[in-house]
Amino acid sequence: xxxxxxxxxxxxxxxxxxxxxxxxxxxxxxxxxxxxxxxxxxxxxxxxxxxxxxxxxxxxxxxxxxxxxxxxxxxxxxxxxxxxxxxxxxxxxxxxxxxxxxxxxxxxxxxxxxxxxxxxxxxxxxxxxxxxxxxxxxxxxxxxxxxxxxxxxxxxxxxxxxxxxxxxxxxxxxxxxxxxxxxxxxxxxxxxxxxxxxxxxxxxxxxxxxxxxxxxxxxxxxxxxxxxxxxxxxxxxxxxxxxxxxxxxxxxxxxxxxxxxxxxxxxxxxxxxxxxxxxxxxxxxxxxxxxxxxxxxxxxxxxxxxxxxxxxxxxxxxxxxxxxxxxxxxxxxxxxxxxxxxxxxxxxxxxxxxxxxxxxxxxxxxxxxxx
Numbered sequence: 496x497x498x499x500x501x502x503x504x505x506x507x508x509x510x511x512x513x514x515x516x517x518x519x520x521x522x523x524x525x526x527x528x529x530x531x532x533x534x535x536x537x538x539x540x541x542x543x544x545x546x547x548x549x550x551x552x553x554x555x556x557x558x559x560x561x562x563x564x565x566x567x568x569x570x571x572x573x574x575x576x577x578x579x580x581x582x583x584x585x586x587x588x589x590x591x592x593x594x595x596x597x598x599x600x601x602x603x604x605x606x607x608x609x610x611x612x613x614x615x616x617x618x619x620x621x622x623x624x625x626x627x628x629x630x631x632x633x634x635x636x637x638x639x640x641x642x643x644x645x646x647x648x649x650x651x652x653x654x655x656x657x658x659x660x661x662x663x664x665x666x667x668x669x670x671x672x673x674x675x676x677x678x679x680x681x682x683x684x685x686x687x688x689x690x691x692x693x694x695x696x697x698x699x700x701x702x703x704x705x706x707x708x709x710x711x712x713x714x715x716x717x718x719x720x721x722x723x724x725x726x727x728x729x730x731x732x733x734x735x736x737x738x739x740x741x742x743x744x745x746x747x748x749x750x751x752x753x754x755x756x757x758x759x760x761x762x763x764x765x766x767x768x769x770x771x772x773x774x775x776x777x778x779x780x781x782x783x784x785x786x787x788x789x790x791x792x793x794x795x796x797x798x799x800x801x802x803x804x805x806x807x808x809x810x811x812x813x814x815x816x817x818x819x820x821x822x823x824x825x826x827x828x829x830x831x832x833x834x835x836x837x838x839x840x841x842x843x844x845x846x847x848x849x850x851x852x853x854x855x856x857x858x859x860x861x862x863x864x865x866x
Contacts (some may be wrong), residue, residue, distance in 0.1 A: 518728025526769030
């Protein structure tokens with residue numbers, strides 16, 4: 496038996512020190528105290544649904560106007576929003592006066608990011624499970640996005656809780672896809688946000704949600720380790736551990752915090768730069784209150800725990816705007832106040848009910864949510 500071959504299995508290179516420093520500094524800036532991410536990476540069809548809710552036509556111009564509204568909010572936005580996840584179309588859009596959106600964000604001190612996955616596809620042989628596509632040309636796309644000003648990326652995988660799911664097949668496939676994606680991003684000097692979302696669909700209880708989340712995260716970090724991904728230059732975008740939307744027994748914010756932090760303590764390495772939660776269909780207020788509870792939970796938490804919210808930062812904004820030019824300022828005020836609320840929650844200082852948004856406590860759950 497060739498002993499050299501045995502030794503070779505654990506031989507690999509760490510990224511060059513300059514690359515480590517670059518990735519680490521971007522990741523740390525995103526999760527600076529009291530700051531989080533605005534997820535504005537809705538696809539054309541998803542943005543269409545948001546616009547439809549306010550009786551607004553899904554045109555290129557309306558999508559552009561809405562994103563301009565978000566990005567041209569008062570510079571105070573940067574006190575609580577460190578980064579914005581963009582959709583491909585949005586990276587190349589400009590304000591009415593011709594300034595690229597990416598430049599608007601950079602001038603504010605907000606880091607532009609990009610959604611790079613190309614949607615979920617069915618996994619054959621599974622019980623309605625899926626994986627995420629888009630690896631084939633990812634390196635070339637990342638190189639271009641980096642050149643065009645994007646410093647971090649997001650890739651969403653989806654896992655479903657059912658009697659027999661998530662299956663071993665789905666857990667392994669999605670973990671490996673996330674690891675490969677993360678590796679390609681880092682090779683192109685882009686910080687990967689790793690998003691293995693355990694959907695809230697179903698009638699499962701908090702205990703089952705916690706066990707599934709632990710199992711999924713353990714597989715994801717095993718795969719990231721196997722692919723030699725530099726963890727200090729990554730962020731995790733997970734679900735909070737909550738009972739299924741159909742579960743009759745609801746959980747308190749304190750119970751959600753305990754289940755979530757415990758699941759992370761068991762599976763997420765301390766080297767990970769930070770955790771930016773998805774809101775997963777929670778109402779704006781729920782997403783803020785639960786984030787606050789997670790940050791006030793007494794326990795070992797070696798990572799910053801903050802937000803990367805889409806619907807839970809935008810529901811009130813859309814409702815205030817209604818597609819009307821004379822309501823832009825009112826809509827921007829909603830964004831600033833919700834961003835501040837989440838910034839406070841990210842450091843455990845939010846007082847429940849202190850920010851009343853136009854969307855109130857309206858549930859934002861979308862069944863089997865796909866972008």
